[in-house]
């Protein structure tokens with residue numbers, strides 16, 4: 041590609057009223073540098089495409105690095121386990137909203153994706169017999185989660201992928217503003233702010249979004265500061281639809297400290313897989329009787345049970361009793377370090393934990409190859425809704441999805457660009473003026489009224505609070521872009537959560553506590569109306585099992 045540095049000199053361009061100080065070009069612009077983005081970028085480069093990666097922070101700053109548990113994958117060496125069992129567990133966790141064909145297709149490609157990752161140099165833990173070590177997490181019927189560095193799986197994957205991507209053009213500190221579209225609506229590039237805050241255009245016939253989820257819609261989350269839903273908001277403004285956004289997964293066991301908010305350290309489910317028990321302030325176990333798998337029930341079940349127990353006891357946290365686990369600090373070095381930094385010794389005392397926002401089960405609607413309904417626009421990883429997760433993601437299926445669909449999306453771009461290319465028409469921005477509310481107001485409204493346990497009155501109050509705080513304008517810096525994205529995501533989640541008058545998966549309605557399979561066994565698809573507000577467009581029927 042011709043880099044922005046060269047392009048800054050010759051061309052001044054304008055789009056949508058914003059002065060564009062520079063322009064550059066590539067075949068595909070990948071937004072995001074986590075597992076899905078880097079896998080896509082590497083595979084696109086291997087396919088001979090000119091790739092540029094745009095990432096708003098340091099390349100390793102996103103969510104992937106913080107993933108602890110591992111990658112759920114069946115490679116055939118665990119007696120009694122099978123791809124079919126992994127598919128069945130995924131469908132059961134997903135509460136009837138998974139797309140079974142998507143699940144089967146993505147899960148089946150796991151082993152090949154792992155081989156590709158290992159070829160990049162990622163090193164996974166091995167057991168005493170020399171075979172890959174496996175952990176078990178909530179909702180899994182077998183020990184099938186491969187891990188690295190004990191509980192540092194995401195960090196190892198990010199390290200290996202970044203090392204392999206050395207040499208690929210990487211624009212770190214560049215913020216994606218909006219898609220550039222031609223007069224037919226096709227995406228033909230991306231408007232960005234460079235690291236100096238100067239706007240420019242990256243012309244490309246394909247834009248692949250892999251910028252993660254929106255954990256910072258809530259006051260407390262396991263996600264790093266980058267997780268503000270920018271890519272999802274950008275896709276909506278470019279004409280794409282989103283689905284399943286009401287299913288925000290709360291991780292049940294996040295290290296709790298009085299008054300702490302923002303990014304909170306995870307205590308991986310694999311700790312429960314090794315036998316740790318959840319107890320309340322009186323020292324009583326409370327997961328037995330809730331689900332046959334007790335502490336290893338799917339994540340939505342455990343998070344909801346903890347929330348109920350907190351309400352019943354008036355406590356702010358429950359505890360994870362892990363003192364019986366042998367060699368805890370060796371098996372879980374990341375968790376141990378976080379506990380110690382908080383003054384907790386997990387070898388000698390129970391760990392205080394509470395649920396926090398963790399993962400967006402929904403997102404931009406794509407097929408299993410990352411194609412959205414907007415020509416030229418692709419998405420992979422947490423940002424995308426492929427149908428793998430349904431109403432509740434099975435633990436450790438996210439790294440799997442990023443690897444599989446990241447690679448497929450790159451191949452989809454290569455295939456789509458291999459035919460005759462249309463000449464790009466005039467580039468226009470998606471929507472320069474957008475609603476922006478202050479982040480603290482949005483987070484407070486969502487945390488109080490749209491976390492685990494929602495009802496019609498609370499959702500309406502949250503909508504009112506967001507609306508009252510919203511001003512209209514064009515974001516001119518990273519925090520403006522993020523706040524605008526969070527505002528749009530809050531509106532979309534609130535519309536979907538208000539429409540889904542039932543309890544299913546991560547979506548718990550206290551005023552509709554039962555599942556309603558009669559008419560709600562479908563995903564809510566949301567797009568923007570003419571005024572740029574999220575509205576339910578249609579329902580996407582799935583034949584999901586469970």
Ligand code: SIN
Nearest residue numbers: 108109308309435436
């Ligand atoms: C965990 O290690 O508990 C998190 C894994 C995941 O979110 O899939």
